[in-house]
Structure formats: C-alpha cells, structure tokens
Amino acid sequence: MNLVDLQRRKITLEEHEIPENYYNIVADMPNKPLPPLNPATLEPIGPEALAPLFPMELIKQEVATDRYVEIPDEVRHIYSIYRPTPLYRAYGLEKALDTPAKIYYKYEGVSPTGSHKPNTAIPQAYYNKQEGVKRITTETGAGQWGSALSFACSKFGLECEVYMVKLSFEHKPYRKIMMNTFGAKVFSSPTNLTEAGRKILAENPETTGSLGIAISEAIERAASDPDTKYALGSVLNHVKLHQTIIGQEAIKQMEKAGEMPDIVIAPFGGGSNFAGLAFPFLRLNFENGSNIRCIASEPSSCPKLTRGEFRYDFGDTVGMTPLLPMYTLGHNFLPAPIHAGGLRYHGAGVIVSQLLKDKLIEAKAHDNVEVFEAGVLFARAEGIIPAPEATHGIATAIAEAKKCKEEGVSKTILFNLCGHGNFDMKAYEDFFAGKITRHELTKEEILASLATLNTPTID
Amino acid sequence: MNLVDLQRRKITLEEHEIPENYYNIVADMPNKPLPPLNPATLEPIGPEALAPLFPMELIKQEVATDRYVEIPDEVRHIYSIYRPTPLYRAYGLEKALDTPAKIYYKYEGVSPTGSHKPNTAIPQAYYNKQEGVKRITTETGAGQWGSALSFACSKFGLECEVYMVKLSFEHKPYRKIMMNTFGAKVFSSPTNLTEAGRKILAENPETTGSLGIAISEAIERAASDPDTKYALGSVLNHVKLHQTIIGQEAIKQMEKAGEMPDIVIAPFGGGSNFAGLAFPFLRLNFENGSNIRCIASEPSSCPKLTRGEFRYDFGDTVGMTPLLPMYTLGHNFLPAPIHAGGLRYHGAGVIVSQLLKDKLIEAKAHDNVEVFEAGVLFARAEGIIPAPEATHGIATAIAEAKKCKEEGVSKTILFNLCGHGNFDMKAYEDFFAGKITRHELTKEEILASLATLNTPTID
Numbered sequence: 022m023n024l025v026d027l028q029r030r031k032i033t034l035e036e037h038e039i040p041e042n043y044y045n046i047v048a049d050m051p052n053k054p055l056p057p058l059n060p061a062t063l064e065p066i067g068p069e070a071l072a073p074l075f076p077m078e079l080i081k082q083e084v085a086t087d088r089y090v091e092i093p094d095e096v097r098h099i100y101s102i103y104r105p106t107p108l109y110r111a112y113g114l115e116k117a118l119d120t121p122a123k124i125y126y127k128y129e130g131v132s133p134t135g136s137h138k139p140n141t142a143i144p145q146a147y148y149n150k151q152e153g154v155k156r157i158t159t160e161t162g163a164g165q166w167g168s169a170l171s172f173a174c175s176k177f178g179l180e181c182e183v184y185m186v187k188l189s190f191e192h193k194p195y196r197k198i199m200m201n202t203f204g205a206k207v208f209s210s211p212t213n214l215t216e217a218g219r220k221i222l223a224e225n226p227e228t229t230g231s232l233g234i235a236i237s238e239a240i241e242r243a244a245s246d247p248d249t250k251y252a253l254g255s256v257l258n259h260v261k262l263h264q265t266i267i268g269q270e271a272i273k274q275m276e277k278a279g280e281m282p283d284i285v286i287a288p289f290g291g292g293s294n295f296a297g298l299a300f301p302f303l304r305l306n307f308e309n310g311s312n313i314r315c316i317a318s319e320p321s322s323c324p325k326l327t328r329g330e331f332r333y334d335f336g337d338t339v340g341m342t343p344l345l346p347m348y349t350l351g352h353n354f355l356p357a358p359i360h361a362g363g364l365r366y367h368g369a370g371v372i373v374s375q376l377l378k379d380k381l382i383e384a385k386a387h388d389n390v391e392v393f394e395a396g397v398l399f400a401r402a403e404g405i406i407p408a409p410e411a412t413h414g415i416a417t418a419i420a421e422a423k424k425c426k427e428e429g430v431s432k433t434i435l436f437n438l439c440g441h442g443n444f445d446m447k448a449y450e451d452f453f454a455g456k457i458t459r460h461e462l463t464k465e466e467i468l469a470s471l472a473t474l475n476t477p478t479i480d
Numbered sequence: 481m482n483l484v485d486l487q488r489r490k491i492t493l494e495e496h497e498i499p500e501n502y503y504n505i506v507a508d509m510p511n512k513p514l515p516p517l518n519p520a521t522l523e524p525i526g527p528e529a530l531a532p533l534f535p536m537e538l539i540k541q542e543v544a545t546d547r548y549v550e551i552p553d554e555v556r557h558i559y560s561i562y563r564p565t566p567l568y569r570a571y572g573l574e575k576a577l578d579t580p581a582k583i584y585y586k587y588e589g590v591s592p593t594g595s596h597k598p599n600t601a602i603p604q605a606y607y608n609k610q611e612g613v614k615r616i617t618t619e620t621g622a623g624q625w626g627s628a629l630s631f632a633c634s635k636f637g638l639e640c641e642v643y644m645v646k647l648s649f650e651h652k653p654y655r656k657i658m659m660n661t662f663g664a665k666v667f668s669s670p671t672n673l674t675e676a677g678r679k680i681l682a683e684n685p686e687t688t689g690s691l692g693i694a695i696s697e698a699i700e701r702a703a704s705d706p707d708t709k710y711a712l713g714s715v716l717n718h719v720k721l722h723q724t725i726i727g728q729e730a731i732k733q734m735e736k737a738g739e740m741p742d743i744v745i746a747p748f749g750g751g752s753n754f755a756g757l758a759f760p761f762l763r764l765n766f767e768n769g770s771n772i773r774c775i776a777s778e779p780s781s782c783p784k785l786t787r788g789e790f791r792y793d794f795g796d797t798v799g800m801t802p803l804l805p806m807y808t809l810g811h812n813f814l815p816a817p818i819h820a821g822g823l824r825y826h827g828a829g830v831i832v833s834q835l836l837k838d839k840l841i842e843a844k845a846h847d848n849v850e851v852f853e854a855g856v857l858f859a860r861a862e863g864i865i866p867a868p869e870a871t872h873g874i875a876t877a878i879a880e881a882k883k884c885k886e887e888g889v890s891k892t893i894l895f896n897l898c899g900h901g902n903f904d905m906k907a908y909e910d911f912f913a914g915k916i917t918r919h920e921l922t923k924e925e926i927l928a929s930l931a932t933l934n935t936p937t938i939d
Binding site: 175405 | 489490492495557560562572591594634653657660663859862865900903906908912
C-alpha cells in the first residue's frame, strides 16, 4: 500500500464559507475618488443620472461609503453553483521555473461561463429581479460578459438581450451558442431593432459593428422600456464591489495554507478582475499595517496604467458617459488588434486610478509575445489553458518568481487566473503560427491620442 | 449579518484521499470474461501478442486477476492537478424536475482536457516512461483522447504523435491546437509518413480519412520503431481499470454525503467511462450484498447493449484486432452521423459485455433529440454545459427521477458527468437550428449489419 502524503495543491472552502459581505474599499481609501462630471457643464453629477438604466440598489452601491455591503441569501445560493472557487499552489509552475518563490493562484475559470464575470452578473440580475424588472439588455464583444449575464438571467427567470458586435457574432459563434444555451436572445449589432442601429445601417449597410454601437443599442432599448434595464460588466464601482468576493475567499484560503502573499497580481482591463482579488488584501494593508504589493498586469499595447495620463475622460469611445477621473490613453485610442479581449479598454476604473495615483498599487505592462509564452508554459506545467487576458497576470507572476531566483529570496506570490481559454484557441493557433508578434507603442502614438482630448486635466 | 447555512452542493476530497489502488472487477466476477481469439485459427491468444505495442506493465494489467493494482506515487501526483474531482448534489436539476429523487453527479470535466480521458492517459504515459519508451503514438477522431494523451506525455517528457482523422483535423481545429499547446505533434491522417497512409493516398488523394486508417498509421509507426509505443483510450481492460479511480472517489464522497446511491448511471461508448464509475459500486454489490442498479446509457442510433448480439467480433472496423467476446452491432455497422463522439463505437468492452450478459448491469438507449433536451435543461439548472456524450447519462438520470415523481418515492441517483461541452458548441448550434432530429433504427438495419459477420457466436 502506498501511504505517501500528497502535497496539498488545492485549497478549497465549503459553501458556508462563501463571504457574507462585499468589501467596499472606498471606506478605507485615504483620498476618496473625485466625482464624475457632466460633460456639458463640467459640474459634478449625482447617482440619480443612472436611474433610467439601473435598479436603485445598484445605484446605491455605486456611491456607497460603508465598508461592507451584505450579500443576499439568494445570491449566495446561486454563487454556490461554482463558489467558493479553488485556490491552487502552482507546484508545476514553480518546478518549471526552478524558483524559490511560492506561487499560488485563485482560479475563477470554474464558473459556468469560464471567467470571473458571473460574480457580478448574478447580483445584478438579482437586484433587477427584486425591483420588478423583466428584461436586461447588454452589449458584448468577444462574448465573455454576455454569456455571464445570460447565465445569471436564466437563474432568476429574467429575459436577457445581448447586442453582440457583428464581427464577433460572425467570427465567434460558439460564445453566441453558449448564450443561447442559457436562454438569451443574441442580436448581431447593429440591428434594425433600435434607432441607433437603423441609423448606422442606413449610413453603412456593410458595417461590422463596434462595441460603441452595441452599447448605444442596449442602452436605447433599456431607456425606452420601463420593464427593461441595462447592465455593465466592468469599470463601474458596483461591479468592482461584487468582484471582491474573490479576494475575500482567497484570504481565507491563504490562511488555511498558513501564509499570506507578499505580492498579489491580477490582469487589468477595466479593473474589476484586479479589484476583485486585490482590494481585500489592500484592506489588510490599511487595517493591520501589512505591506502586500498589489500589481495590475496590462498589455504593453494598451498601457493606460503604466503610460497613460490621470485626467478626466469619457468612459466610452463615443463620448456619451459622464467624465470620469481615470488613467487613460484617451477615449479615441485604438489599440493594435491583440488577443486580449477586455484588456483593450482605453481607461481604468475610477477607484483603481485613484489608488494608483496614491501609489497604493503598482502596474506592469507585458508584450503580446511574452504573455503567450507565459500562457503555454503555464498550460504545460499546471494543466489549465489560460484565457489570453489571464496570461498577463501569469507573465507578471513569472517575472517576480524569476526575480526571487536571481536574488535568492523566497517570496509568496498570488495571482488571479481569471478564466480558461477553451473559447480562445484561435489566439493560441495564431501564436503557434507566428502571427502574434512584438508590438512597440511609441511615445508619439500615446501623446497623439491624448492630444485629441479637450476634457479637464487633474493636478 | 447573514448567518444562513448554505445547502451543501459540492462534496470535495483532499489530495491525500486520491485512491491508492485501481479496482480490478475481474477478481469478483462470477463468470470471468471469455478469452480473445486469433481470427485465423480461432484459438485463444495470450497477452504476448500485445508486446510490440504496449509496455509490459500495461499488458500485465490487461490480464490481471488480483482485486487491486497499486497506483504509483508519481501518477497520484499528476492526478492531483485535477483530482479528486468534485461530486455535486444537483439541487438545480431536482428543482427543475420537481422530483422527490436526490440526484448527484460526479464531474470529470475539471480535468486539463475536460473529460475523464486523462485518468488513463496519465498512467499509460507513466508506464511507458518507466520502460524507456521515448514516444507514444495514437489516433484521435474528435480529439478528446488525443488531447488527454498529449497532456499526459507533456508531464513525463515523452513525445506524443497524434494521427487525427483528416475530416476532424480540418473541421475541429481547436482540439488540434489544444494538443499543440501541450506539445504534441498532430498529423492529418492519412499522412505520407506511413506505408498505410501512402497507400491510401495513392488510391484516393482526396480521402477525408477514417478512424480505422488513423489507427493503422499510429500502430505502424509504433511497431516499426523500438523507442515508440502505441496507446488506446477505451475498450481495453487496463483502460477500464484506470478509470475506476472515479467510482472509488465517488464512494468516499457519497459516504461524506451520508448516503449511498440506489442507481448509478454513466454514458456508454467503449465502456471505460461507465466502468470507471460503476465497477467500484458493483464491488459493494459483490461484497456487502448491496443492490445498487448500474445503468449504461447509449444512443438509440448505436444501441449495441440494448439491441446488439453477444458474440465474437473484431474490435476495429478493418478486422485487424483479435476477436473479442462482446455485445456488438457488427464491426461494419455505421451509425447515423450523430453528435456523440465516442458513443458511436460498434461494440462494447469485454468485461462490461460479460456483466450485461450476466444481468449484473442494465442498459438504456436514448434518442438524439432527447439527450440534447436533457443537456440544455441541465446547463440552465446546474451551470455546466455538458459534452454530447455526457448528455446520455443525464437523460437516463432524468428518466429515473421522473419515475420517482410518478411513483411518489425518493431514490438516490448518481451519474457520471464525464466532460464539459466547451469544444462541442457546434453540436448545440445544430440542435438549436433544428438540424438534430429523431432517428429510428430499424430491426432490419441491425440484422443486416450482424448478417455480415462470419465470426463465432456464443451460446
């Protein structure tokens, strides 16, 4: 008989250990976020502007100042379909790197749609249902967010309408079918169903669509029907709030593992995935004087955190939103066509931007080729093919682990593996075919994009 | 504060609870399997015939009679990347069916390649490595087995060559890229690398290939190089043996849940997935006088268990293997082009066939449309999109749960959710588009296929 004790690779929690509250970092921030501004008057605007689009409870959360927001029982019950998610010690990756560092990762790919997005889709669907909403609309590009909301709506008996950018609709049919499987209606945007869509189609019947157009359609639909609301999958404060369930679980799991991370890492797009893991660890820094480094990992071809400017800018590309105080490359910035899904967004969420400004978090950019090399190394070592977005966090973790080896020190590194790559194999195909190449963004390109802004700067 | 106790949906085990032995049901069978026959002489043949293709340890396992076979430490360490796999109480499905039955499922989709196949790929790669083999060849159709072996070889530093049926190679590129990601070489079969391939190409340059051709190529390559062996992903006894890790874990998990199943269900192709879950429960029937019903779920368009004949037949379509005593539709049987991957095999493994003959297990067939309806219902209720193969087990579980409701009794049902459908969304697309229709196989079609056999019958 073989009585060897296996190393403990996976640290799990029971359903009753699903956190009972979301953590609202605003309560602990030394400098609170600046207010959003009305782009016409440049006056601060209040949450009431959001009322036509979102249920009241989410609007309250958007401006909440309490440290904790209770998670409703029904939401925790739906969470229990996939939460608590596992935390892994990356023995395979440590061995492949021959590093003295201890590497852990929190794995959000076990969710029904394979990423962290259901963490906010579920409470958003719940609060809409509570307030009598019948239908939620949203936009989706690659499909990650649309599929998460489709799943969440199916659990609460809500209709779900997804406006999917035509180019993706035609080139990424499997995400669309996943949404159909969960019962959602998916439209190729622009459609004939909205004024915005009809206008675009009249001007250019051959358009392949854009996220901006899809947003306009989803918002128009919600604004014109009292039974319909709209939902957003990143950037906003309430979205980040919901994602803090990730980091709160991770703290319990690290405690079970008997240690705390020196470095916490997550990929960075709009900020919700990073916020989700990092904010609860930042709470430890605020409360206990811990000194945990939190690093946001972004693509070097869309480097708003490492090379952008902290100023007011629009949240969308067409200039319909309030002006938000954020690190931005300018809302007209168009990143190179890289395989990094949501990481191609021009700006960073408001809270994360303020934290970076105050040097409470760090940021690191990685080249396109470097992240795919990290992804393939990780897949072979750990047996999970990561989503292209997730490879950015892996690249930072590998860089820090290599530094440990060079310096001969052992640090504990934790990163967020925010999703699997099962629906992203085309990206790996391109990588193996040599179609993914290094991309150097010049200082001039960034300055040119920022020069197009006439929005307020911040001292 | 919300202090509600969540229902316990997921029953997990720790790494040290990974079973230490495989369970060999042959030791407990009242009637042992009949021997394979040499098709030329009709004499029983021994395991030595397998020596050019398989390492000695696997050949020993193929004919083992001991009740337990120890799992090597290194294999358990690789297993710990994804094992123990979770067992779920299907509260969502129970609610959707409004049934008094308690439904559980063991979920094998958490493996690196999304199915139960790595359970045997890992020990097969290990034993080859132990015996100095440098390279393993295999064939793959849809790609499920090829990707599992690719992963396993990457963990032991073995080269892996996969001969993938040309039609799949061209239509299912993502499985191919998954294999590449794990470091395997994947060839579109027929190739110019083997005599078998060259011969076929000379006769028909436009061929789209077949599993039979791919097997011939993989075997030729292994037989002609002393550093190379061949691996098979189902049907053989040692493959079934390795899969028993599933049922042994499930027994521990059901004990933790405080009950034992009345009914155990698994999809049936060659038999390894069914054997994996059911054999350890059959051991309880043998040892403790338990009376657990074990049901194999097959497609009604390939119904070897429910409508086939128990007789000697070839294991492959070209007639190269020894004659095996099995339930079969005849090795020339060509099922309708349904979306059920490995469930389209014409015969059943030897051990499972003997158990069915002896009425120690049951079988049930489901129509194509019924299984996809079951799959979509399950996805919405439980948040996992099942592989088309896996939907067959779900359909049987639903049928039994409905019977419980009709009869007003509560039974405990456990089924094997052998894999996720992330790489099978085309099948769901076809289902939603109405392209999957009911298919009635006539008695005449089955008799006509069996009439082509001139192999020995069994009384």
